[in-house]
Amino acid sequence: MTSINSQLQAIHTRIQSVRADNGCPQPVYVLAVSKSKPAAAVREAYIAGQTMFGENYLQEALEKQAQLTDLPIEWHFIGPIQSNKTQAIAHHFSWVHSVDRLKIAQRLNDARPIDLPPLQICIQVNISHEESKSGVQPEALFALASEISHLPQLRLRGLMAIPAPTPDIEAQREQFKQVRRCYEALIAKGFDLDTLSIGMSDDYPIAIEQGATIVRIGAAIFGARQLQSTCLN
Numbered sequence: 001m002t003s004i005n006s007q008l009q010a011i012h013t014r015i016q017s018v019r020a021d022n023g024c025p026q027p028v029y030v031l032a033v034s035k036s037k038p039a040a041a042v043r044e045a046y047i048a049g050q051t052m053f054g055e056n057y058l059q060e061a062l063e064k065q066a067q068l069t070d071l072p073i074e075w076h077f078i079g080p081i082q083s084n085k086t087q088a089i090a091h092h093f094s095w096v097h098s099v100d101r102l103k104i105a106q107r108l109n110d111a112r113p114i115d116l117p118p119l120q121i122c123i124q125v126n127i128s129h130e131e132s133k134s135g136v137q138p139e140a141l142f143a144l145a146s147e148i149s150h151l152p153q154l155r156l157r158g159l160m161a162i163p164a165p166t167p168d169i170e171a172q173r174e175q176f177k178q179v180r181r182c183y184e185a186l187i188a189k190g191f192d193l194d195t196l197s198i199g200m201s202d203d204y205p206i207a208i209e210q211g212a213t214i215v216r217i218g219a220a221i222f223g224a225r226q227l228q229s230t231c232l233n
């Protein structure tokens, strides 16, 4: 077994035990975050059974996709979105997790080809109220969700968040809990949602315990990334 294969197996085993220990009823999907990793690593993970992949940088993603056209991969865009990237994102991805303003949602809607299924959308929520972070503030979430739900080429599926990293497990749990409360509040208001995209390599067990349905895992599958001068969130 390759190491990517064995890391994936280990993650699935861990997910099953966290679900069992906490009586989690929700399904949990692994989104393999392949940013900064070559197409060969994606192919290896695909052969090991992984079908959903997440990318943060458009240009890098398009180059990899071009080398993997023979595989029916489901691509998810999870990085910050600039207006001039919406056209390509709407053509080359099935999901976008990082929508945090109406203008971007409208541009994705307008650019989504009508012969493709609607683009599956998560709204990114800024739970730690950090000025520098992307994500809509919880107070503005309901209005944004309402507007997005009227865009015909988008299908609102749920919420995504990247809580501020903290060594304090309780603080981490509390942040995930806040995202889940936002998610449940929208469902209570009638939104038909099924996706809570929270949890990464270092904290996915806590995220699952708090209701995650998609965990976005990079380093724990592919190994550590080289440090880059650009911000990796």
Ligand SMILES: *Cc1c(COP(=O)(O)O)cnc(C)c1O
Pocket: 033, 035, 056, 078, 079, 162, 200, 201, 202, 216, 217, 218, 219, 220, 232, 233
């Ligand atoms: C890089 C990244 C991940 C994966 O992080 P790991 O710590 O490598 O698991 C998940 N979500 C987003 C938005 C990312 O940018």
